Amino acid sequence: xxxxxxxxxxxxRMASRHFAHLSLGDSLAEVAHTVCAFLNTEGxxxxxESATRPVAALVGGIxxxxxxxxxxxxxxxxxxxxxxxxGYCLVDVPAGRDRxxxxxxxxxxxxxxxxxxxxxxxxxxxVEGGFRETERWERRLIPGAGLNRLAEGxxxxxxxxxxxxxxxxxxxxxxxxxxxxxxxxxxxITNAAEVLFGDNPAQQFPQVRVRVTVxxxxxxxxxxxxxxxxxxxxxxxxxxxxxxxxxxxVSATFxxxxxRTDQPAYPEAALREGLxxxxxxxxxxxFTGGISVDVYPGKLVIWNSGSLxxxxxxxxxxxxxxxxxxxxxxxxxxxxxxxxxRIGRGTQKVVAACTEAGLDRPKWKVDExxxxxxxxxxxxxxxxxxxxxxxxxxxxxLKPGQTIRLPEYCERLTVSERQGRRDLxxxxxxxxxxxxxxxxxxxxxxxxxxxxxxxxGQTRPE
Numbered sequence: 001x002x003x004x005x006x007x008x009x010x011x012x013r014m015a016s017r018h019f020a021h022l023s024l025g026d027s028l029a030e031v032a033h034t035v036c037a038f039l040n041t042e043g044x045x046x047x048x049e050s051a052t053r054p055v056a057a058l059v060g061g062i063x064x065x066x067x068x069x070x071x072x073x074x075x076x077x078x079x080x081x082x083x084x085x086x087g088y089c090l091v092d093v094p095a096g097r098d099r100x101x102x103x104x105x106x107x108x109x110x111x112x113x114x115x116x117x118x119x120x121x122x123x124x125x126x127v128e129g130g131f132r133e134t135e136r137w138e139r140r141l142i143p144g145a146g147l148n149r150l151a152e153g154x155x156x157x158x159x160x161x162x163x164x165x166x167x168x169x170x171x172x173x174x175x176x177x178x179x180x181x182x183x184x185x186x187x188x189i190t191n192a193a194e195v196l197f198g199d200n201p202a203q204q205f206p207q208v209r210v211r212v213t214v215x216x217x218x219x220x221x222x223x224x225x226x227x228x229x230x231x232x233x234x235x236x237x238x239x240x241x242x243x244x245x246x247x248x249x250v251s252a253t254f255x256x257x258x259x260r261t262d263q264p265a266y267p268e269a270a271l272r273e274g275l276x277x278x279x280x281x282x283x284x285x286x287f288t289g290g291i292s293v294d295v296y297p298g299k300l301v302i303w304n305s306g307s308l309x310x311x312x313x314x315x316x317x318x319x320x321x322x323x324x325x326x327x328x329x330x331x332x333x334x335x336x337x338x339x340x341x342r343i344g345r346g347t348q349k350v351v352a353a354c355t356e357a358g359l360d361r362p363k364w365k366v367d368e369x370x371x372x373x374x375x376x377x378x379x380x381x382x383x384x385x386x387x388x389x390x391x392x393x394x395x396x397x398l399k400p401g402q403t404i405r406l407p408e409y410c411e412r413l414t415v416s417e418r419q420g421r422r423d424l425x426x427x428x429x430x431x432x433x434x435x436x437x438x439x440x441x442x443x444x445x446x447x448x449x450x451x452x453x454x455x456x457g458q459t460r461p462e
Contacts, residue, residue: 007081007088010047015113018044018320025052028065030115031091032103035066037110039074039096040118040126043323043344044110046091055080055087060167062091067168069103073182075328077335077343092343094323097136100126137285138192138327139182142204145189147174150197154232162336182329192329195233195284202230207289207305210240214247214295233279233330234337240275240293247295249377263357265377266300270353270362273346274373276339278304280331281371289370298377305370314364317347319436355431355449363429387430390415391423395432398446403436405443 013019020034031048038044050058059080066076074096081088100107100123107118107126118126152174159177162168170177178184183193194201201208214225225247229236248265278291282304289305308314309324323344325331334340341349347364350373354362360376387395390413398404410420424444427433432451433444 003079003081003090004083006090007047007083010045010090017110017112018042019047020044020113020115021047022049024048024050024058028061029069029103031062032065032069033108034110034115035074035076035091035093036070036101036103037108037115038093039070039076039101040099040107041095041110043093043095045320046093048089048091050087053087055082055089058087059089062089063167071102072098073180074098074101075325075332075335075343077340079342090342092323092345094325094328094344097325097328099129136327138190138195138329140191141186141188142191142194143188145194146187147178147184147189149199150174150178150189150193151199151232151235154197154234158234158333158337161338165338166336168336181333183333190329191284192327192333196330196333197232197234199232200230201232205284205287207284207287208233210236210291210293212240212243212293212295215297218296218298220294220296234333237275237279237334237339241272244271244293244295244300248300266359266375267353267357270350270357270375271300272339273350273353274302274362274375276334277346277350277373278302278371280334280340281326282306283370284327284330300375300377302373302375303370307371308366314366315435317364318351318361319348319434321347355447358449359431361429361431387426388423391427394423395427395446395451400446400448403443403445409444 010019010021013021015021018038022030022034024030031046034046038046048058048062053061059078062078067073075094077092079090079092081090100118102108107123108115109118109122155174155177159170162170170180175184178189178193178197183190183196191205194204195208198204208230210229212225212227212229213223216222216224225243227243229239231239245264245268275293282291283289283306286305291302291304294301294303306326308317309326312321312324325344331340331343335343340346350362354360354375359378362376363374365372365374393413394404394409406417406420406424409415409424410417413420413423415423424433424435428435428444431449432447434447436443436445
């Protein structure tokens with residue numbers, strides 16, 4: 001979904017616990033109050049509209065307001081959207097990990113569809129929860145570890161990108177930069193600083209390594225390349241991505257005028273988001289964990305140690321969902337470096353990029369070892385999958401944007417609820433349907449992905 005399409009959808013949406021639409025005059029205080037409330041609860045999105053401010057001024061004003069008024073510093077992103085007649089921007093806010101957050105000394109909470117100052121009971125719960133959160137792994141200090149064990153050039157590179165892309169000044173030396181990023185205090189660096197900028201972080205934390213293996217066949221076995229990566233996470237991400245570019249195939253197509261267009265096996269935007277998510281959300285406290293990337297002719301698999309946040313399910317990753325980053329300090333640096341465009345929208349971007357490229361939807365899996373993301377190449381594209389007659393019939397009848405519910409599908413195709421769930425699940429996985437809502441309110445919306453009737457022999461048995 002493009003930003004313009006998302007804006008159109010949000011303009012029709014009612015305010016809720018996770019969404020607020022603010023129309024502004026001259027004051028930006030309400031934006032800060034709402035962002036503070038989302039940080040103190042479960043995160044959300046603020047759609048800000050102004051008829052009097054140009055988009056650039058609106059974004060700059062909001063960023064300045066949040067940096068000046070919101071304490072402690074938090075993870076959020078502001079995305080501009082240009083439209084005739086008004087300026088819009090989206091403020092994406094994950095659930096905060098350093099609660100309570102305040103604006104000019106007042107704690108705000110999100111209650112149903114409104115923002116309000118916290119009650120004494122609210123404050124007690126937030127303070128108790130905030131105390132527990134301060135002990136997270138990335139914030140722990142490394143005894144006796146100073147700035148001399150970090151790659152100064154990488155630190156200055158992040159500060160330069162933060163100034164160029166986000167208009168954020170972090171300081172003019174390593175100590176001031178890291179202090180501003182919550183990575184240095186009491187004369188010692190944090191675990192996150194070592195992961196991000198350490199000259200040799202794998203010596204202290206072997207779990208930071210990344211391994212990329214390129215296999216000759218989809219069954220594994222013999223491989224054509226197998227490399228471990230270690231060093232500052234900021235550099236490792238680029239090195240891993242460069243290796244993948246080297247090994248992934250590129251297909252050429254010719255459009256009108258015989259102009260050649262090269263298309264990689266997987267959308268680079270989706271791959272980058274998948275890798276960034278693995279780096280940002282992995283469980284760094286697990287010394288047996290890490291990240292692995294396995295490349296096969298028909299698929300690419302990214303695994304990282306860790307789990308989904310409590311209350312989040314696999315199905316939530318493909319649609320709008322609350323964001324709770326495991327390592328917000330690490331995520332902040334990746335965002336400032338330009339590796340993340342919006343906070344908390346990575347999984348949705350992965351799905352959208354793959355669907356737009358005509359690939360099967362990527363698949364997530366969570367088990368006791370970690371989180372696995374699988375991309376499917378064109379060699380395994382869904383158009384070649386054998387659909388049964390029922391699935392073909394419903395694709396022929398539904399136009400893009402039309403919806404159908406499970407009971408209606410079962411009635412129209414005369415199948416059991418169990419079979420109907422299986423059929424609709426196939427079409428969702430293939431990218432022809434989008435699942436929206438939960439429980440009895442779930443609907444399946446026909447996407448714009450094209451479908452051609454099957455040729456003889458391409459129909460799956462009933």
